[in-house]
Amino acid sequence: MRKAEILLNIIYEISEVLATPGPLEVTLANVVNILPSVLQIAHGAIVVLDAKGEPEITANGGNTYPPQSGIRRVIPQAVIDQIATTGTPLVIPDISKSELFQVDLQTTSSSGTIPITFVGVAVKAEHQIVGTLSINRVRDDAASFGCDEDVRFLTMVANLVGQTIRLHRILSMDGQRLIEEQRRPEKVLDEERTGPARHPHAKIDWIVGESPAIKQVLETIEIVARTNTTVLLRGESGTGKEVFARAIHELSPRSKKPFVKLNCAALPESMLESELFGHEKGAFTGAVSQRAGRFELANGGTLLLDEIGEISPAFQAKLLRVLQEGELERVGGTRTLKVDVRLICATNKDLETAVVNGDFRADLYYRISVVPIILPPLRERPGDIPRLAKAFLDRFNRENHRELAFAPSALDLISQCSFPGNVRELENCVRRTATFARSRTIAPSDFACKNSQCLSSLLWKGADRSHGGNATDALARGNMMPAGSPLPVKRTGASEGDGPAAKAGDPNDPVWPAMGPRLIDRNRLIDAMEKAGWVQAKAARILGLTPRQVGYALRRHGIKLKKF
Helix, strand or coil, X not given: CCHHHHHHHHHHHHHHHHHCCCCXXXXXXXXXXXXXXXXXXXXXXXXXXXXXXXXXXXEEECCCCCHHHCCCCCCCHHXXXXXXXXXXXXXXXXXXXXXXXXXXXXXXXXCCCCCEEEEEEEEEECCEEEEEEEEEEECCCCCCCCHHHHHHHHHHHHHHHHHHHHHHHHHHHHHHHHHHHHCCCHHHHHHHHCCCCCCHHHHXXXXXXXXXXXXXXXXXXXXXXXXCCCEEEECCCCCCHHHHHHHHHHHCCCCCCCEEEEEHHHCCHHHHHHHHHCECCCCCCCCCCCECCHHHHCCCCEEEEECHHHCCHHHHHHHHHHHHHCEECCECCXXXXXXXXXXXXXXXXXXXXXXXXXXXXXXXXXXXXXXXXXXXXXXXXXXXHHHHHHHHHHHHHHHHCCCCEECHHHHHHHHCCCCCCHHHHXXXXXXXXXXXXXXXXXXXXXXXXXHCCCHHHHHHHHHHHHCCCCHHHHHXXXXXXXXXXXXXXXXXXXXXXXXHHHCCCCCCCCCHXXXXXXXXXXXXXXXXXXXCCCCHHHHHHHHCCCHHHHHHHHHHHCCCCCCC
16 A cells, blocks of 8 residues: 555544544544554654643553663653744654653663654644654664654644644633533522513524424423423434424523533443543543533533433443432542433434333333423425525525525425435535525526435435335435436446445434444454454454444444453
8 A cells, every 4th residue: 555545544544533522531542542553653642731831641552662672651751842842843763862862761781772763743733832742663663654754744643633632622611611600609690590581482583493393392392491301302313303402401491501412322331421420530541630521511501412312221220320319420439429400312213112122221211201302304394494495595605605595496396305314404405506506596407306416315215225125115205306206317337326325324314224234244343343453443444434334333233342
């Protein structure tokens, strides 16, 4: 493989790790562990500096020094200071001959010592140095990269890491601000609550819809919002469960307090516990400071747990205790904390079947499903499609400084569509059409379905084929065309099954749960995981998938990860 391809693959893998939610120390550890696994280096390290320039987080990866080198994994403070002070790359061909490393070397006899090369760069965010990124190479190894290439590559990685550190610090400051607001005297909070009361509809006028189905949901929300009752929002993917959860919060007496949300399906169980309950310093590797969980951040306010049906039975028991007692302990802690949280859960999963099959605890089901609210799919509220389409186009115009408008015939066209992906798919359709619109007025000819390029048609056509059904019926059920319309013209050069339906799907897509098990055979998945040492990112490269798709396939097949 060419050098450029190797570097591009590493950058892609690192960007995926940085985009995964989780504690900063865990994220950086995952990044730095990628470097020795794919590059010919002995050791990699990321050091994050605090406001005083002192190391706040240190993440190390690799430890393959020869025994005779006598080198420890710690980066000397003098090296960190020089990089942080000058902001320029530091290259030391042989650290045994560098004064910067002398204080840290466990010196051995000079004979037989293998030279180690050090390459380090500054990690910057908004023109401010926030840390260092460095690697060590054994000089006599078969390294295919030179120091100049190392510097360029590390600079690219450092830029990505710097932005991630900046975003984590911003979120941390916001979380601390929320905690401080919760501790303010109740007298001040009461004063903030005073003032002319607004009509409930004035708070949720950003929910677009005049259909009877939506009006009924809004009426139910206005009633339940006045209480602290737990609500379970149910509906297909893309129906706007988070939007309605926020509406409940805004209409409730807790509207002045935080609204905190968490997607339970986006995190592994070990990280999910830390995210919800928080952790103490030293609770696990990389936990260098105490951290408040989502329950603490939402104290006095509302917590939305999206995809609640995806959590494991073991974690269900831990969550049930918190909901019953209103108490929790941080991971690695012993002090019991009291929390006052209004819980809203959301799922598109059939929880009743999950309870019958033993995949979901019955006691937790009864705890969260006090007031179930079913959100209608878009096909049951066709009258709202033109209103939603106009709202999405207005948003597109504001974001892109455009002045586009729909022709009446264009609105008539999309009003006949089923949109199996619901509101999310409608927004996708509007944005795609507006992007390629040939004039300021969007006509029917601008839509993808008029050019045989409708993504929904291709997706549902492929889904129906995978189940041996009739493709025309599938299109009539869930595409951009009425029943009886001709099938989309196959793209030039495309083979049967090309398009989104033939590729690894998105776990958030309604078609993915039906197609996922067919995309990855269980034995093939286990074989790839064993070859990769049960590292999902490596297994994904073997299978030609993303780590997220591999993780979803592991859950679907019920395969437990092995830890070494």
